[in-house]
Amino acid sequence: MLWSLAGLGTFPEWAVTLLTVVDFAIRIIALGIVPGNRRPTTAMAWLLAIFFLPLVGLALFFMFGSFRLSDRRIAKQAETNSRVHAATQDLEEPRSEREAPEWVHSAAELNRTLGSFPMLDSNHAELFPDYKGSIAAMAKAVREAQEFVNIEFYIMSRDDITGELFDALKEAAARGVRVRLLFDHLGTMRVKGYRDFLKWLQDSGIDWRRMLPLLPVQGQWRRVDLRNHRKILVVDGRVAFTGSQNLIHPGYHRASSARVGRQWVELMARYEGPIVTALNVVFATDWSSETDETLEGELFTPVPFREPGPMTCQVVPSGPGFATENNLRLFNTLIYAAVERLSICSPYFVPDDSLLYAITTAAQRGVEVELFVSEQGDQFLVHHAQRSYYQALLEAGVRIYLYPKPFVLHAKHFTVDDEIAVIGSSNMDMRSFSLNLEVSVMMLGDGVVGRMRKVQDSYREVSREITLEEWTKRSRLERYVDNVARLTATLQ
Secondary structure, eight states, X not given: OOSOGGGGGGSOHHHHHHHHHHHHHHHXXXXXXXXXXXXXXXXXXXXXXXXXXXHHHHHHHHHHSOOOOOHHHHHHHHHHHHHHHHHHTTOOOOHHHHHSOHHHHHHHHHHHHHHOOOOEEEEEEEEEOOHHHHHHHHHHHHHTOSSEEEEEEXXXXXXXXXXXXXXHHHHHHHTTOEEEEEEEHHHHHTSTTHHHXXXXXXXXXXXXXXXXXXXXXXXXXXXXXXXXXXXXXXXXXTEEEEESOOBSOTTTTOHHHHHHTOOEEOOEEEEESTHHHHHHHHHHHXXXXXXXXXXXXXXXOOOOOSSOOSEEEEEEEESTTSSSOHHHHHHHHHHHHOSSEEEEEOSSOBOOHHHHHHHHHHHHTTOEEEEEEESSOSSHHHHHHHHTTHHHHHHHTOEEEEEOTTOEEOOOEEEETXXXXXXXXXXXXXXXXXXXXXXXXXXXXXXXXXXXXXXXXXXXXXXXXXXXXXXXXXOHHHHHHHHHXXXXXXXO
16 A cells, blocks of 8 residues: 555544545556556566555656657658658669578568668678777778768767777868767766766767757656667768677776676677668668758768679668567567577577567477577676576577676677578667667678678687576576566566
8 A cells, every 4th residue: 555554543534545545546547558558568567566566666657667759759760761661662672682582581571661671782791709800990991981970879988999989080070071979878978987078079070969868957858768779880871880889998997897807799790882871871860860950961872882792681770769679570580480590699688478489489390599698797687587588498499508707798699590690789688679779780691691600609619508407406596586587677
């Protein structure tokens, strides 16, 4: 109840009656409102919170219960989708997609329906599993910029690792290149040195904005845990980078990381070809959402590339700005299509029922399924929620490899048979499916699966595989903590 039983005697009778009516009213109204457009597990978690602590649970629900973006942002996303459709409706089906199995074509059509982008042929792609190597490659691309640089990352910090890239951005702006920069407000604000970073930006000549700003004094308010989690760099419409890596020291400037030598392990991809324009459209959507400036002059404009590449790619944007969970639907479609082998790397693996069923079903029908995760996560609740799924996965035949601590395996990618590789910013968790703005790239051709598997092989060489027998012997306390954390993961 809303009041303390010990203190009932101090309340007048009318106050007790009123509190009783309010208490039951909250519970009854919640039964009819909370389940609307939510997963049953999510709705049940919110109802439990409201039933046990009505006022607290209700306040939290109002703060975190809706993951919708503002109507203005949703309208901008719809407008962008319409323009992408109009600009690409006459594109022919690419050759390499026709040569792939029918299920690849089906997945591509799904992505086109949900995210508006077509499959685009004639691309080149290079993978960067080396943290410093990817920073150096991005800095090199920026130094060669002649017209514009568009860059957005979830977390940014100018430090001894990222300094060469930020210096290159400042130098580009100084020589007349239009440099636009976006970072997630709360994601970056939490990083040590944030104020110094803002001062540097103000003196840099770079045109910068916060993404999803939370500035109540300026009338900018939203659900506080919505994030723009994308990582994109586009230079002159010729070269683009995307993947899992944030622009920050691999230890994230955390004292705890420095003490134990913890660093984040990432994977980025560098692209040339028509796919660069698609990634630039995603950036332009986010830029327009924060500035009301359209970048149509830079979009859909033919750009001279080196010789046509052998790879076909498709960009898949996702997030609260879309009516559907684009990334989740793509992942499920590809996993159900797997026939021989499925290799998944996700630092935060907290699947909903549909994804869990897709993965366990694949293993049960004979597909070789392996999952790479960190032995020790950097987020307590997410890590323990993730662990609560291991037994069901192991029982189905999924092989789980624990990347050794103190490192955090933060790369986000998976391969399906010998056909498809997917890389991007999206984790396989409910936050990435519902709350975060993400971007993924589906790739086929040019031996990209083989190159991705070399990266996965390097993980397996240093990781420890856990067995079902080992996992079932963990303590009751560990099981309890894992299960409680699993419940909190559904509160979205």
